[in-house]
Amino acid sequence: MRLTDEQRSRFLIRILEEKGVGYRPGQLGWQKVSCYGMGHARGDLNPSASINIGKGSYKCFGCDLAGDAVDLVMQETGLDFQGALVRMGIEKGQVVEEPTWL
Numbered sequence: 001m002r003l004t005d006e007q008r009s010r011f012l013i014r015i016l017e018e019k020g021v022g023y024r025p026g027q028l029g030w031q032k033v034s035c036y037g038m039g040h041a042r043g044d045l046n047p048s049a050s051i052n053i054g055k056g057s058y059k060c061f062g063c064d065l066a067g068d069a070v071d072l073v074m075q076e077t078g079l080d081f082q083g084a085l086v087r088m089g090i091e092k093g094q095v096v097e098e099p100t101w102l
C-alpha cells in the first residue's frame with residue numbers, strides 16, 4: 001500500500017511535533033529544519049535537513065535519514081515496512097488507532 005499525500009503530510013507533521021523540530025507550518029515547498037536523527041546526538045545547530053510538508057517528504061544532508069513518515073519510522077526503529085505501519089496504527093491504508101509510536 002501507499003500512503004495518500006494527505007496521510008504522508010499528516011504523519012510527517014506528527015513526527016516533527018513529537019521530535020520538537022521547529023518548522024513553518026504555512027510554508028509550501030521545501031524548507032530547512034534541524035535534523036532529529038541519531039547522527040545529530042549533539043543537536044543540529046546548522047540545519048541539515050529539508051522538509052516538504054505538502055509532499056510529506058524529509059531529507060537530511062548530514063545523515064541518511066530521508067523519505068516519508070514510514071521510511072523515517074523504519075530507519076529509526078529498524079522495523080520493516082509492515083512493522084512500521086503497525087507501529088503507526090495503519091492497517092490496509094486506514095488509520096485504525098491513535099498512533100503510540102515514537
Ligand SMILES: [Zn+2]
Nearest residue numbers: 035037060063
Ligand atoms: Zn540528519
